[in-house]
Amino acid sequence: MRTRITELLGVEFPLFAFSHCRDVVAAVTGAGGFGVLGAVAFSPEQLDRELSWIDERVGGRPYGVDVLVPGRIAEVAGDPRESLVEAIPDVHRDFVSHLFRKYGVPVSERTSGSSADEAGRRVTAEGATGLVDVALKHPIRLIASALGPPPAAMVEKARAAGVPVAALVGTVEHARRQVAAGADIIVAQGGEAGGHTGEISTMVLVPQVVDAVGVPVLAAGGIADGRQVAAALALGAEGVWCGSVWLTTEEAETPPALKRKLLAAGSLDTVRSRSRTGKPARQLRSAWTDEWDDGLESPGSLPMPLQMLLAEAAHTRITRAAESGNPGAQALSNYFVGQVVGQLNQIKPARQVLYDLLTTYATTLNRLTTINNS
Template sequence: MTGDSGGTGPAATLSTPFTELVGVRHPVVQTGMGWVAGPRLVSASANAGALGILASATMTLEQLRSAVREVRSRTDQPFGVNLRADAGDAADRVALIIEEGVRVASFALAPSEALIGRLKDAGVVVIPSIGARRHAEKVAAWGADAVIVQGGEGGGHTGEVATTVLLPQVVDAVDIPVVAAGGFRDGRGLVAALAQGAAGVAMGTRFLLTSDSTVPDAVKAEYLAAGVKDITVTTKVDGLPHRMLRTPLVASLERSGRPAALLRALRHAAGFKAHSGLGWAEMVRDGLAMKHGKDLTWSQVLLAANTPMMLKASMVDGRPDLGVMASGQVAGLIDDLPSCAELVGRIMSEAHETLRSLAALEAGVAVPGAPTGTG
């Protein structure tokens, strides 16, 4: 890990195996959040020197192609596309990524060895997101170039193991770059992750809460008003542990019985069918793939239709009373909406300040005013 010879301003960099792998200036990733990580946010993240990742699960193939081209029209920096490995058209989406010359393919679930090989043969960097050491070992053995490891603090679908426990397990288990996710917002967190062997950090909620994010202002205000204890984990949206803001709607979902949940899921499945253009046969096919990949019950597969439409209600339509707001616990510490350029520049400045403080500490020099971080 090396820094440049410049100061601690926005241009200060840290070179790690991750930045060298994907060709970005800073070891920071903006994650592929459904309905949030669109062309505007991704290009702003990329122009700030981070790796922006476009979320494609809620897009049709043609919408994805259009989004990729829009990102490219806004930036000449590397960016990635996040894919659902269990989607029925995953192979077609991989072909699109290759045709369009996208630098990075990330996956919410472990992709098959064949998909990894196809992407790598085309020169695409493959970075799956994982939540357990054994999953990291599996995709590394299959040829993944790096992994994003998310601890339980992270938003959306999440596990039970904290980042500080999961990260060193994965770092010790694989010999590819590991990017830490779950609980990060500033330069101090970046340095902490690097100290545990990570090659960078990935952030979702922190990038959602920027001025470049297209999430409606009223929804951003809900996040900014939340405290750490206002962020909960529920299984009532789609049957899987899902970290989100605790709202009156979430409280009502927690109280609802199974018949009401299944009826809601059917309604949302019809809504997603209309939005995506998928036929019922294709949705059933994807459900079968999801059921196999996650070992779900049929009730859970049906409930999965809730996730995209309930997120859309908040993140696109601006109706938190009708939708849910996936969130990392770190939202309780965030109180501002910087641009992506301001955010990344601030993170890197704080990281360098923290590294200098640690170096002085090692040398036995008192350091007044050590960095405190800013939301």
């Protein structure tokens, strides 16, 4: 599988594995794919440790880092003197407490402190640039920017280090804007993908983006086996970016109770909701999304990063309770996942998932060749 992407990044297979789990990144990279570590959950010090761990295990093979840089964010996030946690309205805190009582989950303490504020500021341009500074001290081969055009400082630093910049988009207009901002690679992510997405499907979005920009394009959204890889390349993409498919691997840090929930889910069991981050993100539908999006008592989601801080603090408690067998917590529990969750029906090593993608890709090409020659 030789494309412009494999030549640019020096990777054997143009199969990208986005994950917040270093074990998945290392496993896929070691097997010839391209692991991309999601950095938003880490402080600069934590990211440095995670990347050092990966460096020791991938034997010099190329991998990347993804940072979250939304184009628009709550104004309070721009003033370091303001506490993000204290900016969360009491009505929203009270609603979370109400949900905990309704579903029998132990009520959490009030989220506070500088660590929570630091977590919220990681999704600002300044915070993301700090993570980029750490990442560029390691032998990474790609920096990816999600949700907004890569900040100029981020592009300049990456250019100086000889590291290409990728940007995730959900529309053609966004793709053009990202290339103008300095992106070397565009990840065209369809609305069926997990996490922050637009509303245009991958099948429609990818060829439009390929035609609109001159840089290499990766297809994302709805890709969990080799048939979908082949379809993405047929649409003009030069590789694929996968996220959901790694959530049920052996290496994934997905909590066991949540992993079982993902394995049992179908493709109709996901929803685009603002209830986890404040921006539309596809995730597993649960009592949490139903209560925030449709509940009569819901105050409505806050803008990012305030909703993210509120929700993640709550889900830390929900996950802990769900793992102890609390049925209400299990009903509330969810995570970001795409519609391909309906194809995730067994736990496999990440390396095996990569090899299965390659095997069914080759089988699909053989089938198409047979059809063409018949």
